[in-house]
Amino acid sequence: MPADSDESTGRGPMTPVLYRVEARHQELADTVTIRIAPVTERLTDPEPGQFEMLLAFGVGEIPISISGLGDGGGELEHTIRSVGAVTKALCTSAVGDLIGVRGPYGVGWDLDRATGHDLLIVAGGLGLAPLRPAMLEALANRHRFGRLVLLVGARDPGSLMFVEELERWRGRFDIDVAVTVDAAPPSWRGDVGVVTKLLSRAPVNFGNTTAVVCGPEVMMRFVAAGLADRGVPPGQIRLSMERNMRCAIGHCGHCQLGPEFVCKDGPVFPWDRMEKLMLVRER
Amino acid sequence: MAMMLSLDAVAALVDHLRNDGRKVIGPVLRNATISLDEIDGVDDLPAGWTEHQDGGSYRLERLDRPELFGHATPALPWKSWLYPPRTMLMRANRDNGSVTIEKPTPGAEPFAFFGIRSCDVHALDILDRVFLDPADPTYTARREKLFVVAATCARPGGTCFCVSMGTGPAPSIGYDIALTELWAGDRHEFLARAATDRGRALLGRLEGRAPTEADLAAADHLVGNATQNMGRQLDPTHPTAAAERYEHPQWEAVARRCLACANCTMVCPTCFCSTTEDTTDLSGAVSERWRRWDSCFALDFSFLAGAPVRSSTKSRYRQWLLHKLVTWHDQFGTSGCVGCGRCITWCPVGIDLTAEMTALALDPGGPS
């Protein structure tokens, strides 16, 4: 029988490792980024686009994407929006608190496969969180890509996350950054409109582009369709899907989307595998 | 290796399994059904009983001779003993700003499944594909030690369709010993075949005689009869035809009858979905995580940020049926259905997946 991958550590696949909250940053009214560090045992470093299961003891466990890596000490950053009991508990955790962590899980952005392409990163709302490690990896390996373009959509100027970083990136000469919001006061100097409107103006060669997209499902659907229309090969449009995962290892059945287990076959999928599934209501 | 065993030898077989330290699980009379539980010996088996099964209907009936295996599939699925309805995953103790995590050891005394039907043995093979890689500690520990004594199905039930699914009625895979209950007038014997070393070793400890050509022919005849007597059938081409008919009116039709009660998923021998529950003691110092069986018919099964992805009964029935018969192939290389018929029998309103499949497959269901 195949060995349990965690057998060497004596830890079951559902047993978390202890991490301590090292820092906490209020991104938005309902959204917090926590930086956590291993107490003793350290999990494998994640690939950009992978996720982890975070456990608030006594409350519950939830899949959260990784929004940043520390400086080599095994630290992890998670950006969490408070929408339910578990996310609320995680968002209100204080520096020094202990949480349980399992992972990393799933298929990430896999930027290796985009080598030699223009790289188009499209984020909507909280979707910027799992794309941040992709952006950082692309910047660290800037020479491997052609044009590097980041398109960010948000609800309004006050709902933008990672603003300082966005401003820093926008000041660079080797990246194109465009930010658009759905609604803005007259003082806003940036773009207004949905993020799909930025696609035609993205300075990339669509036929030789890899696009990585994360945001609400409807937004990803329209972005992917818009990119495919403009000639990006469907296999090179990669979306990060969200479903209710309980185990993250394909045992609990909750995250099924047609034939796919979002937890282990995803969460990042190419558009050609998602297009039909996303168009079936209540799939 | 094959030999003929008397009833006393079969009783000795159960005793040997117990004396070797195994809990023996077998069919028993419970709650006016033939169900499953631990047995102490052959006397606990439902000798002389059979049952009538149909959509939403189950009645015990007497046989005119004391057959041990005169019934079809027992009401409960065998998975309960390998993948228990509730399993503790961990306990965390908080004390003075530190947390210690205890993981329960999945230790369980070894089990023997006695009298399991071929469809249900195939169901174990299907669960193996879910729980062995990556390994679920509880399932793996129990499965590795499991001893399987299968029984040939002589009297398929009214909702059985193992022949359609290629899983029965004669045991073909996954057993240590297979028994076929034979009667020659009043002579009551069992043809025992061993398929593994430990099965052969156990048969070697029993008194018996070599089977004759007539014995083997009688066993073949019994299997042939059972094959002809399936209560239901499922055309293997139907799931493929129905696979992409997501908006077929039949889904609405079945949703009007379906109570979303989840009975079908609880009795299904392969349904494996689970959820997790977190509890704390009153002080909040000790918290536990438990896994318990869940069902894709539950409204909160597909909750995403506080609301379900599959809110209609139609979408939940569709998820269950298309997963069981279609996408299971993509995920695990096999159907998720073994044709045991439990979901038909135990559906309170008698929804029959074979009839639903036929309706979906034969009528294109309007423009699509």
Next chain:
Amino acid sequence: MKSIRDLLGEHLLFRDFHPDLLELMAGCGHNVHFEAGEQILTEGAPASEFYLIRSGKASVGVTVPNRGTVLIETLGPDEVIGVSWPFPPYRWEFSSTAIDPTSAIAMDAECLRSKCDQEPVLGYQVFKSFARLMRDRLQATRLQLLDLYGNHAG
């Protein structure tokens, strides 16, 4: 310096047009430039000219008593300022202001309307392009209405 015909052919709206049709339209166009803050369209004013943006950024807004001009969307390169010009009563329904310095091709609305009437092949192509533009704007507006990024936790 590029001719109006060439510039029309470079704009997304007319990119697939036959050179003959571009030539036919070119007489209706001329280059314009707006400084940041300059009013481009005023709601209620006659729709005499619309603009194909070449560079820069302009707002689309509407005046609301006690809220001033409410910003609805911004338009950039390859987009079009003014879509009311083909339809009577030929008046603008929204206002537009240059946010950044903006260069565009101004198209004389009456000139293009009459060429479209005289030359149905051109008319069909222009209206097909505008139908697509309107489809894209409608789609974008609908997505905007969804409040995609709001916290919709039930």
